[in-house]
Amino acid sequence: MGSSDETRIAFFDVETTIPTQVGQGYSILEFGAILVCPRKLLELHSYSTLVRPSNLSLISSLSVRCNGITRDAVLTAPTFAEIADDVYDILHGRIWAGHNILSFDCPRIREAFTRIGRPAPEPSGTIDSLKLLTQKFGRRAGDMKMASLATYFGLGQQKHRSLDDVRMNLEVVKYCATVLFLESSLPDILTSNSWVSPNATKRSRCNGLSPSTLNVKNSTSNSSQRLRVEASSSSSSMNQEMEEKFPLLAVNNEEPADTTPSMIANPIPFDMSPFTDEMNAELKRLEADDLDSPCQLPPMEVLQHPTSEVSRTPVVVLAPEEISIPLLVATLVPYYRGTQRITLLHNGASFQLYSCRLRVRFGVKNFGDGGRPRFSFIVDATPTICQILDACDDIAQKLSSDSGSSSEWKPVVTRKCGFINSPTLRMHIHTINVDGLQYQTQIYKKQTSGGMEKFTDSQCNVEELEALIKTGTLVDVYFSLESYDIHQNAGIRAVLKKLYVCS
Numbered sequence: 423m424g425s426s427d428e429t430r431i432a433f434f435d436v437e438t439t440i441p442t443q444v445g446q447g448y449s450i451l452e453f454g455a456i457l458v459c460p461r462k463l464l465e466l467h468s469y470s471t472l473v474r475p476s477n478l479s480l481i482s483s484l485s486v487r488c489n490g491i492t493r494d495a496v497l498t499a500p501t502f503a504e505i506a507d508d509v510y511d512i513l514h515g516r517i518w519a520g521h522n523i524l525s526f527d528c529p530r531i532r533e534a535f536t537r538i539g540r541p542a543p544e545p546s547g548t549i550d551s552l553k554l555l556t557q558k559f560g561r562r563a564g565d566m567k568m569a570s571l572a573t574y575f576g577l578g579q580q581k582h583r584s585l586d587d588v589r590m591n592l593e594v595v596k597y598c599a600t601v602l603f604l605e606s607s608l609p610d611i612l613t614s615n616s617w618v619s620p621n622a623t624k625r626s627r628c629n630g631l632s633p634s635t636l637n638v639k640n641s642t643s644n645s646s647q648r649l650r651v652e653a654s655s656s657s658s659s660m661n662q663e664m665e666e667k668f669p670l671l672a673v674n675n676e677e678p679a680d681t682t683p684s685m686i687a688n689p690i691p692f693d694m695s696p697f698t699d700e701m702n703a704e705l706k707r708l709e710a711d712d713l714d715s716p717c718q719l720p721p722m723e724v725l726q727h728p729t730s731e732v733s734r735t736p737v738v739v740l741a742p743e744e745i746s747i748p749l750l751v752a753t754l755v756p757y758y759r760g761t762q763r764i765t766l767l768h769n770g771a772s773f774q775l776y777s778c779r780l781r782v783r784f785g786v787k788n789f790g791d792g793g794r795p796r797f798s799f800i801v802d803a804t805p806t807i808c809q810i811l812d813a814c815d816d817i818a819q820k821l822s823s824d825s826g827s828s829s830e831w832k833p834v835v836t837r838k839c840g841f842i843n844s845p846t847l848r849m850h851i852h853t854i855n856v857d858g859l860q861y862q863t864q865i866y867k868k869q870t871s872g873g874m875e876k877f878t879d880s881q882c883n884v885e886e887l888e889a890l891i892k893t894g895t896l897v898d899v900y901f902s903l904e905s906y907d908i909h910q911n912a913g914i915r916a917v918l919k920k921l922y923v924c925s
Contacts, residue, residue, distance in 0.1 A: 430457045430458060430459060430460060430466065430516060430517070431457070431458045431459075431460050431516065431517045431518075431519045431549070432455050432456075432457055432458075432512055432513055432516040432517065432518055432519065433455065433456050433458055433519045433520055433588040433591055433592055434453070434454065434455035434456075434512070434513065434518065434519075434520055434523070434527065434584075434588060435453075435454050435455075435520055435521075435523075435527060435584040435585075435587045435588045435591070436450050436451075436452065436453050436454075436526075436527050436530050436531065436584060437450070437451045437452040437488075437489040437491060437582065437583065437584055438450055438451055438485075438530055439451060439475060439480045439481055439482065439485045440482060440484045440485040440488055440911075442482050442484060444787050445787065445788065446480070447533070448530055448533070449473075449475035449476070449477075449480050450473045450475070450502055450530060450534050451472065451473055451475065451481070451485075451489065451491045451496060452470070452471070452472050452473060452489070452491060452583065452584045453469075453470070453471060453473060453505065453509060453584055454468075454469065454470035454471075454583070454584025454585035454586075454587070454588055455468070455469050455470070455509075455512050455513070455584075455585075455588060456468045456469075456585070456588050456589065456592065457512070457516075458519075458592060460517070463592065463595065463596055463599075465589070465592065468585060469508060469512055470584055470585035471499065471500065471505055471508075472491065472495060472496050472499035473496065473499055473500065473501065473502050473505065474496045474497070474498075474499040474500065474501050475496070475501075476501070478493045478496070478497075481493045481496070484830075487830075488582060488909075488910055489582045489583065490582065490583070502534045502537075502538060503538045506534075506535065506538060506540060509531070509543070510535075510540075510543045513531070513543040513545065514543035514544060515543075515544070515545075515546055516545060516546060517545060517546055517547040517548070517549060518545040518547070518548045518549070519548075519549040519550075519551065519591075520549075520550070520551065520588065520591060521550070521551045521552050521567075521568045521587075521591050521594075522550060522552040522908075522909075523548070523550050524548065524550040524553065525550075525908070526908075526909060528548070531543070551591060551594070551595055552566060552567075555571070555594075555595075555598055558598070558602065559598045559601070559602065561762070562574065564825070564826045565825070565826060565827060565907070568580050568587060568590060568591060568594065569828065570826065571594045571598075572590055572594065575593075575594065575597045577590060577593055577594070577597075578590075737771070737772045737773065737774055737902075738768065738771045738772070738773045738774070739773070739774045739775075739776050739900065740768065740773050740774070740775060740776065741775070741776050741777065742775060742777060742804070742806040742807050742809075742810050743806060745768060745773075745775075745810045746768070746769070747809075747810070747813045749768050749769040750766065750767070750768055750813055750814060750817055751766070751767050751770075751817065752764050752765070752766055752767075752814075752817045752818045752820070752821040753765055753767060753821075754821065754825065762825075763905055764818050764821055764822060764905035764907075764914075765905070766814055766817075766818060766903050766905075766914070772902075773902075774900050774901060774902045774919055775807075775810070775899075775900070775901055775902075775903070775916075776898075776899070776900050777804070777807060777898070777899055778898040778899075779896050779897075779898065779924075780801040780802065780803075780804070780896065780897050780898075780899060781801060781802045781894065781895070781896055782799055782800070782801055782891060782892065782893055782894060782895040782896075782897060783800045783801060783802050783846050783893065784799060784800040784893060785799055785888065785891050785892040785893050785895075786798070786799045786851075786887055786888045786890075786891045787799065788884070796850075796851075796853060797850075797851040797853065797887065798848050798849060798850045798851060799848075799849055799851075799891050800836075800846045800847070800848050800849070801846065801847055801849060801897065801899075802844055802845075802846060802847075803835055803844075803845040803846055803847040807835075807847065808835050808845050811834050811835050811847070811903075811916075812833075812835060814834070814903055814914060815831075815833050815834055815835070815913070815914065818905060818913075818914050819831045819912075819913075822905075822907060822912050827907055827912055828910070829907050829908075829909075829910045829911055829912035830910055830911055830912065831912050831913055832911055832912065832913035833913065834847065834903070834913060834914050834915060834916065835847055836848070847916055848915065848916065849899060849901065849916050849918050849921075850915055850916060850917045850918060851863045851865075851887075851918055851921070852917055852918060852919075863917075863918040863919065863920070863921055864876075864919070864920045864921070865877040865887075865890075865920075865921045865923065866920070866921070866922045866923070867890065867922075867923050867925070868922055868923065868924045868925055869925060870925045874922075877890060877923070890923055891923060895923060895924065896923075896924040897921060897922065897923050897924065898921075898922035898924070899918060899920070899921055899922075900918070900919045900920040900921075901916045901917055901918050901919060902916075902917050902919060903915070903916060903917075904917050
């Protein structure tokens with residue numbers, strides 16, 4: 423594939439099982455990748471294979487609903503150990519690209535190599551198109567998921583199969599790059615009265631196309647015709663103009679002689695490798711965040727926009743008995759680089775819940791993967807807490823659905839039949855992995871004498887934490903309700919701010 427092969431971008435995607443039990447982790451069911459020339463964004467090579475997990479029972483009905491890969495489908499597929507050489511050759515030393523790969527696909531690849539006792543491939547750079555397009559393209563496609571972007575550009579339905587998804591990912595990048603290029607050519611026209619307004623955040627439900635897409639297809643104005651002519655000019659003139667407007671996008675690698683353009687019109691050489699440093703910095707930030715397994719939840723601290731009205735509102739601490747359900751509302755607030763997040767308010771204010779003497783049903787468990795612990799434990803939920811949290815679930819789920827999310831909603835209160843048939847609530851202990859694992863939740867131990875001993879310090883002591891919070895222990899808790907929506911799972915969760923453990 424040429425001497426400059428290592429400079430090419432490897433778009434890749436993995437489909438996995440969906441964990442259904444504590445500490446289960448993920449197993450790769452499919453790996454797909456394409457090697458792309460960064461100068462013209464042409465697909466030069468493709469690879470895809472199903473993967474048989476070590477335990478077929480890990481393929482649950484939830485997993486099948488997510489990607490359609492059944493146990494029968496992988497019965498004769500190779501194990502990951504058998505394809506490890508191919509995966510390594512495709513990925514190692516290249517620029518890795520994909521949608522949300524920093525949070526999901528990259529960790530899954532490293533875990534898979536660790537399980538078979540082999541060193542994982544390492545990228546020369548990483549491009550997460552979810553982060554990059556949210557920053558550069560804005561939230562024109564709503565939540566900026568691949569399915570939403572595909573709908574926005576009229577590319578069809580996302581199939582949630584590896585090779586199909588990476589090819590769709592490449593097409594989405596091409597479309598976004600084209601729009602950004604056109605807007606940079608005529609910013610006064612295309613950013614104020616354009617068919618791709620930077621302020622657009624909603625997509626039309628008509629035939630799966632956004633209003634902007636429909637306007638492009640139906641426009642007959644002279645200006646629109648002129649734009650299409652300009653967009654179809656020769657690749658050499660576009661190359662020159664791109665390099666003048668975006669000098670950082672210059673690429674030095676040689677193009678193979680046997681490749682031809684495959685874009686709808688002439689290809690726009692939009693090299694994304696200049697953003698590699700930024701994406702690597704983003705990876706380091708994500709690795710420092712506390713992303714709970716099994717759903718890989720977002721960071722717990724809400725990074726709100728400085729101008730957000732909610733960010734100026736003081737946090738009110740309320741007991742469940744002080745909550746008035748008619749005063750509960752869910753709202754979308756700015757979160758990170760143009761994204762939005764559901765926040766719950768009571769009487770217009772952010773709030774934390776306080777409840778005392780809750781009994782621990784199951785003690786501390788580690789939900790971490792890849793050697794990084796993340797802790798939670800389960801308490802019995804009182805009828806009043808259940809009533810409040812069920813109401814919060816309902817209003818947050820409605821807003822999630824109205825905002826265009828198709829993720830499966832997970833109720834915050836768990837109701838399962840067991841040896842004790844009563845509702846439970848999972849409490850998440852907030853930790854952050856910066857220069858060693860540190861507690862963010864403040865934990866105190868109540869003495870029988872009535873005194874108070876602070877348990878948390880700068881570093882986590884896992885053994886002491888497990889010994890402190892055991893089945894049957896009574897706890898007083900201060901917690902917030904924080905939303906998540908990722909990998910087709912959404913909901914709210916109870917994140918502890920303060921925890922008092924009774925002796």
